[in-house]
Amino acid sequence: MPAFAPFDVHPVVRESRETLEDREGHGPIETIKFVLQHSDGLETESVIIPMIRADRVTTTLCVSSQVGCAMGCTFCETGQMGLMKSLTAEQIVMQWWVSTYIVGVRPKNIVFMGMGEPTDNLDVVLDSIQILVGHDGGCVPATNITISTVGNPHGIARIGELVNQHGFHKLNLAVSLNAPNDAIRSSIMPVNRAWNMETLRDAIVAFPKFGKGAMCIEYVLIPGVNDAQEHCDEVCEFLKGIRCSLNVIPYNPRRNSPWGAPSEESVLAFIARAIANGQFTKRRGTKGRSQMAACGQLGNEEIRKRKFVGLGVSAESARESTP
Numbered sequence: 001m002p003a004f005a006p007f008d009v010h011p012v013v014r015e016s017r018e019t020l021e022d023r024e025g026h027g028p029i030e031t032i033k034f035v036l037q038h039s040d041g042l043e044t045e046s047v048i049i050p051m052i053r054a055d056r057v058t059t060t061l062c063v064s065s066q067v068g069c070a071m072g073c074t075f076c077e078t079g080q081m082g083l084m085k086s087l088t089a090e091q092i093v094m095q096w097w098v099s100t101y102i103v104g105v106r107p108k109n110i111v112f113m114g115m116g117e118p119t120d121n122l123d124v125v126l127d128s129i130q131i132l133v134g135h136d137g138g139c140v141p142a143t144n145i146t147i148s149t150v151g152n153p154h155g156i157a158r159i160g161e162l163v164n165q166h167g168f169h170k171l172n173l174a175v176s177l178n179a180p181n182d183a184i185r186s187s188i189m190p191v192n193r194a195w196n197m198e199t200l201r202d203a204i205v206a207f208p209k210f211g212k213g214a215m216c217i218e219y220v221l222i223p224g225v226n227d228a229q230e231h232c233d234e235v236c237e238f239l240k241g242i243r244c245s246l247n248v249i250p251y252n253p254r255r256n257s258p259w260g261a262p263s264e265e266s267v268l269a270f271i272a273r274a275i276a277n278g279q280f281t282k283r284r285g286t287k288g289r290s291q292m293a294a295c296g297q298l299g300n301e302e303i304r305k306r307k308f309v310g311l312g313v314s315a316e317s318a319r320e321s322t323p
Contacts, residue, residue, distance in 0.1 A: 009094060009097065009098065009102070010036035010037055010038055010039075010044070010091070010094060010098075011036065011037055012034050012035065012036060012098060012102060012103075013035050013036070013037040013043070014033075014034070014035040015032065015033070015034045015035070015103070016032070016033050017030045017031065017032050017033075018030065018031045029050040029052065029057055030048075030050065031047065031048065031049055031050060032047065032048040032103060032105065033045060033046070033047045033048075034046055034048075034098065034099070034102075034103055036094070036095070036098065038067075038091070040085075042067045042084055042085060043067065044064050044067060044087065044091065044095065044114075044115065045064060045114060045115055046061065046062060046063055046064060046095040046098070046099065046114055047061070047062040047114065048060075048061055048062075048099055048103065048105050048107060049061075049062060051108075051109070058108040058109070059105055059106075059107045059108055059109070060107055060108065060109040060110070060111055061095065061096060061099050061105075061107035061109070061110050061111070062111050062113050062114045063092055063095045063096065063110060063111070063112055063113075063114050064087065064092075064095065064114035064115035064116055065086070065087055065092060065112055065114070065115070065116040065117070065118045065120075065121045065124070065125050066083060066084075066085065066086045066087055066115055066116025066117065066120065066121055067081075067083075067084040067085050067087070067115060067116070068081035068082050068083045068084040068085075068115065068116070069081065069082075069083055069115060069116050069117055069120075070082065070083035070117065070120060071117045071120070071150050071189070071190065071191055072190045073150065073176075073178075073188060073189050073190070073191075074187075074188045074189075075178075075188055075220055075222055075251060075254065075257070075259070076254060077254035077255060078114075078115045078116065080254065080255070081115075083116075083120075086116070086120070086121040086124065087116070087121065087124065088124060089124050089127040089128040089131060092124065092125070092128035093128050093131050093132060093137065093138070096110060096132060096138050096140075100138075107140075108144060109140075109144045109145070109146070110132060110138075110140055110144065110145045110146070111145075111146045111148065111174075112125060112145075112146065112147045112148055113146070113148040113174070117149065117150055117152070118147050118148065118149060118155070119147075119149045119150075119152040119154075119155025119156070119158075119159075120152075120155075122155050122158055122159075125147065126158075126159075126162055129142075129145060129147075129162070129168075129171070132145065133145070133167070133168075141170075142167060142168045142169070142170050142171040143170035143171070143172070143213075145171055145172065146171075146172035146173070146174050146216065147159055147171070147172070147173055147174065148173075148174040148175075148176060148216075148218065149173070149174070149175060149176065150176050150189060150191045151175055151176065151177070151189075151191055151192070151195060151200040151203075152191070152195065153195055153199055153200060153202070153203035156173065156175075156203040156204070156207060157203065157206070157207075159171070159173055159207075160206070160207050160208050163207070163208050163210070164208050169208075169210035169211070170210060170211065170213060172213070172215075172216065173207060173215055173216070174215070174216035174217075174218055174247070175200070175204060175215065175216070175217055175218065176189075176218045176220070177197075177200075177217050177218065177219055177235065177238075178218065178219055178220045178222075178226065179192075179197075179226050179231075180226060180230075180231040180232070180233075180234030180235045180238070181197070181234055182196050182197050184225065184226055184231075185197060188222070188225065188226075197238065201238065201242075204242060204244075205241075205242065209243065214243050214244050214245045214280065215242070215243065215244040215245070216244065216245050216247050217239060217242075217244045217245065217246050217247065218247050218249060218284075219235065219246060219247065219248050219249065220249045220251050221248055221249065221250050221251055221262050221266070221267060221270055222251045222259050222262070223251065223259055223260060223261075223262045223263070223266060224259065225259065227262055227266050227270055229269070229270075229273050231270075232270050232273040232274050232277070233273070233277065235274070235279075236274055236277035236278070236279045239279060244280070245280050245281070245282055246274055246279050246280065246281040246282070247281075247282050247283075247284050248267065248270060248271055248274070248281060248282070248283050248284065249284040250262050250267050250283075250284075267283065271283055
């Protein structure tokens, strides 16, 4: 019997699962994508991701903060939709509630890495985090929550204000870098035309630090675009002096993508080069690619045909330098 919901729950209209055998002996593990339909007909996609540890399997819930996204990153399926609407705090928290009480998986971690740019709906995102952390809400420790951003320095500063508050010191920030220099980053991430990498680096350096935690720097490895050895050297130089983990994400092709997934050899070579440069580096495991549930693949191509909403303040700033 599901727990009482403090809101009208959007129905789960689709659910897909990718099952893999775990070589560590934990049995089959599943990546689950569920789709909630809103009263206006728009849909929110969320993904429950198994995280394999040495002695157990935990789960991470990837939540959406918007339907679609205004940032227009060329490698991202959601970015091809445009922005349809920003979610309310209720609709964000609802994704955790549905995962826990309808799908039946209570996630250990929550990452704002689904559809949308969290800093483009930041007031609501921060409100939803307060609810998720609260004892009357999800009781999810702040240390188990991560906000991922394309690199809005004003948004990063505001997240830092929350991190400075008691009880939120270990809230995590992830920054999508995805390029070694401004020329490449501007070609795949329009946001870089408004806030270049130097501005982004200043915001990262100024972000408050507590304990021994390291910021996550996300790097989607796209074949022929940003995966050369010299690109790796540039990235490591950019990150020099920053306490961070470079999270290498093999590209998950979107619909009608001009690029395929990178070869295993190129992924391993990039990671090895980064480690040789002294940069702490991890590889993000590829889960959910077969069901369009992996990083960068969320989005309904049918919704692309609908009318876009107006851009938010931060989205306008990101676009104002776009030719």
